[in-house]
Structures are given as C-alpha cells and as structure tokens.
Amino acid sequence: MTSFFAVPPLQEINSAIAHQNNVELYVLRLDLMHPFVNGNKWFKLKYNLEAAKAQNFNKLLTFGGAYSNHIYATAAVGNLFGLQTIGVIRGEKSLPLNPTLDFAVSQGMQLVYLDRQTYRQQQTAKLQEVLKNRFGDFFIIPEGGCNLHGVRGCTEIISNSAPLIKGDFDVICLACGTGTTLAGVTLSLHQKQHLIGFPVLKGGEFLKSAIETLLAEYLSSDLPMPGDKSISWELICDYHFGGYAKVTEELVTFQKEFGKLYQIPLDYIYTAKMFYGVMDLIQQKYFSNCRILLIHTGGLQGNLGIENRLID
Known part of the structure; x- marks a missing residue:
C-alpha cells in the first residue's frame, strides 16, 4: 500500500x-x-482499509460534509485500490457539485444525501440497516476516520x-x-x-x-x-x-x-x-x-x- x-x-x-x-x-x-490522499487522511484510512480487506469487503461507506477532506480522500483511495465507495453527505444535494464532491464522483464514489437530523444518526443500527438495504454489504469508516483504526494509523x-x-x-x-x-x-x-x-x-x-x-x-x-x-x-x-x-x-x-x-x-x-x-x-x-x-x-x-x- x-x-x-x-x-x-x-x-x-x-x-x-x-x-x-x-x-x-x-x-x-x-x-x-x-x-x-495526503496529510493525515492516509494514516486514518490505512488500517480501516486493512480491516475491510481482512473481512472480505470490497465496498466502503463513509460520512462527511459537502467539503469534507475525508470524503475526498476516501474516494481517491477507493479508486487507487479498486474498491467501491459510497459517501453519505450531510445536507441537501446542490447542483452543480462543488469541487470536492465533483472530484469524489470522478473517482467513482456514489453519493447519497441525508438531512442533518438523519445524518446525526449515522452511528445507529437503524440508519445503518437502511443503508445496508439500499447498498448491500459494506465496511463502515466513521466520519473523519474517527475510530481505533484511524488512531493506530496516526501513531505512525x-x-x-x-x-x-x-x-x-x-x-x-x-x-x-x-x-x-x-x-x-x-x-x-x-x-x-x-x-x-x-x-x-x-x-x-x-x-x-x-x-x-x-x-x-x-x-x-x-x-x-x-x-x-x-x-x-x-x-x-x-x-x-x-x-x-x-x-x-x-x-x-x-x-x-x-x-x-x-x-x-x-x-x-x-x-x-x-x-x-x-x-x-x-x-x-x-x-x-x-x-x-x-x-x-x-x-x-x-x-x-x-x-x-x-x-x-
């Protein structure tokens, strides 16, 4: 990698x-x-990718705002390593897409938009089940790569x-x-x-x-x-x-x-x-x-x- x-x-x-x-x-x-894929983003994604691979997932789903560096980097990582990516975006869709989301789409990321109230439920089993019914099995990377996999990457x-x-x-x-x-x-x-x-x-x-x-x-x-x-x-x-x-x-x-x-x-x-x-x-x-x-x-x-x- x-x-x-x-x-x-x-x-x-x-x-x-x-x-x-x-x-x-x-x-x-x-x-x-x-x-x-630069800055701290690669370090926060690295072990999330390894975990997804170990569990035989070929699809990543993550969360972020319309200008999110994390969304941008995850889309690019998916393209680099041949993984499908889904970006759950906070707020309503607005056209034309801003440069961040336009880049994410160009890298193959599929975008879905949630109102802010629903978006705040991103860690709940209920919302995750709704997303699973729509997109099938996926590996979830939290917003900003904020989990122990992300912390571990940043120790490096x-x-x-x-x-x-x-x-x-x-x-x-x-x-x-x-x-x-x-x-x-x-x-x-x-x-x-x-x-x-x-x-x-x-x-x-x-x-x-x-x-x-x-x-x-x-x-x-x-x-x-x-x-x-x-x-x-x-x-x-x-x-x-x-x-x-x-x-x-x-x-x-x-x-x-x-x-x-x-x-x-x-x-x-x-x-x-x-x-x-x-x-x-x-x-x-x-x-x-x-x-x-x-x-x-x-x-x-x-x-x-x-x-x-x-x-x-």
Whole structure:
C-alpha cells in the first residue's frame, strides 16, 4: 500500500519572530505525500482499509460534509485500490457539485444525501440497516476516520518520517477536527515532548473528553503502543476564527502572506488556523527556547470551495 506515497519532507521556517525568541520551527509536509490522499487522511484510512480487506469487503461507506477532506480522500483511495465507495453527505444535494464532491464522483464514489437530523444518526443500527438495504454489504469508516483504526494509523505519522525526525522536538503542534490525529500522535511521542492541538471548531473544548475516550480505548486494546503513555498534551481553542470552515479577512491575509514568504500553502479550514496560532503565540512569548514541529495535515483541496465562496 505504501508504495503509492512519498516520504514527507521536513521544511524549516526561517522566521525572524521565531529567531528572536530562540525558537526553531519546522514543518512536516504531509501535504506532499500524494496528490489526492495526503496529510493525515492516509494514516486514518490505512488500517480501516486493512480491516475491510481482512473481512472480505470490497465496498466502503463513509460520512462527511459537502467539503469534507475525508470524503475526498476516501474516494481517491477507493479508486487507487479498486474498491467501491459510497459517501453519505450531510445536507441537501446542490447542483452543480462543488469541487470536492465533483472530484469524489470522478473517482467513482456514489453519493447519497441525508438531512442533518438523519445524518446525526449515522452511528445507529437503524440508519445503518437502511443503508445496508439500499447498498448491500459494506465496511463502515466513521466520519473523519474517527475510530481505533484511524488512531493506530496516526501513531505512525512521526515514525513514517524517520530518519528526518528523531524525537528531538520539544513541542509538536497540529490542527484538530475530531481529535483522532492528536490521539494517535500523542501515543507515538516520547517523554518530555509536549503536544498541542488547535481545534478548528468554535467551542473546541468539548474535544478534550472525546480525545480522552479515544486514548483510553486505545490503551485498553491490544494495538501497538509505540510511544510513552504519559505524554502531556493540551488544546488551545482561541484560533477557530468563528468556527468550522469560517474564515476572516485576517486569516485570508495571513494564509496568502505565509504562502509567499515560505512557499508553504495552507488550507483555510485547518492548517492556516493552526499556523496563525503558533506564530501569534511565539510573538506573545508563549514559546521560547524550544524546537517546534508543525504537522501540515493537508486539506488543500478545500481551498477552492472556500475561495469560490469568498468571491461570491
């Protein structure tokens, strides 16, 4: 499976503000792993695919919003590995399809739309039975790849980049949606390292309990434990810019200027918010005398939809 994917490069950010505070900044460019299945998405899908194969499923069904990176990546993975894919989309169908859903269809994904109330029942046996009656047998991947298979894959994000990363970063930062990636990365780190998640949802404090549940379930399983169980982590919830998929002129300006300065494209929904937060905190002297690794979780495909919306 991994033959499709490049080892992500490590890129230094030569920032004057960082240097003034004796901070070394590096970016793990997961966005460069593959044209369509990049960032944290491959890691969250990898062991779900292995489980589907072990159970002899050739059809994947998953859930997501109309601009979902997860829907986009699952459709591409299905096409890469010859699997049928079904995307259950939150909300009503709207034509013409946006770039995310248009790509998913081009990869062979069959789309079905559910109103928001019904969509919230995605984990219930009742809705799953309705979908099974319509589509036959399938392997379910939860929204965002949020299960123990997804967590396990994310424990490999750091080790997948060896020997570029040798555990010598003091702080690791990443954007958070479901918390799956943060849980996995936490489980892969070593003593004295600290992980910070930047939720992109308004009121992201609720993710703390979701992450704690994922960690407890993983630690009680027999899945591999590559790191130290006592790693410290925290959430910084002040950089959501209004909530999920919300953007402001300040964020747009930052995204564009950062891209020009460092030749690192950021997506508006996840990475731009996290990078903004880190740079702002350095300026506030929250960080000093340390080495920080920023994990670029991809998601650049969502920018086209956001930019079209800004133009409108």
